[in-house]
Amino acid sequence: MPELPEVETVRRGLAEHVVGRRITHVEVGRERVVRRTSREALIDGLTNTVVVDAQRRGKYLVAPLDSGDSLMIHLRMSGQVLLAPAGAVRPKHTHVVLSLDDGAEAWFVDPRTFGEVVVYAPDRVAVEVPALAELGVDPIADDFPRTELRAIVRSTSRALKPLLLDQHVIAGIGNIYADEILHAARLRPDRPANTLDAKATWRLHGSIVATLTAAIAAGGSTLGDAQYVDLMGAGGTYQDQHRVYGRAGERCSTCGRGWIRRTTSAGRSTHFCPVCQR
């Protein structure tokens, strides 16, 4: 569920509440969330280290430690990072608990256990976390000149939606924001990338940056199942600004003429207005 805006909101929570803290104790419940290495590797790598920064690359959270290693957390579909006082009742599916030196605990909670937590040496990132090393440009964290997007769209005949979802190309966009971005840019999800002229490309670039920025400002999107919440357990409000995602059958709020359609492509739900997206 969490895409760039949600992960960025979690990152800001970590920057505010966890950076500067020493990890005094580590517990690992389900081994599956540390499957990339091991329970022992996570405990040994984190215990008695200080978190010195909170960064984000695409949908990956990366927290450098004073040991020189980095902590990586990926929330995948249902992961959450929550902050709580020591001793608080832990929710079901709390798989990792970090005790901090100020009396708080950081929990990694994940019902579906697609998410993962790992400590790795940064110079070994290509081996330890290859997908992290192979991420494309981050449209918010990196400089993302529109000429770079121009080069990307000219290089392929792939449809725009799968292109936006490809983390090797642009890092951080997921299923919700891909649909919202393409609607804001008035471009069909199945439009071949290399058919965009310069003007349409600039529009797409503007929509990527504006949509993600607005979503971050709103604290991300929290859907009905409340799977995504920030460190303090609060949901985001950007779902109120969704114009196509989850709005199949509704009149398009932008052009006022089309009806939002929901289709499936490559197994992902896709929402768009057949009238104003071309």
Add this chain to the structure above:
DNA sequence: CGATCTACCTGATGGC
């Protein structure tokens, strides 16, 4: 190279 499918899990939801 690119499109499609499956698998990984649990929980929520809707139909009967």
Add this chain to the structure above:
DNA sequence: TGCCATCAGGTAGATC
């Protein structure tokens, strides 16, 4: 009330 099928924000790997 309960049972079963279906679906979900992500990614990796297999297949064609």
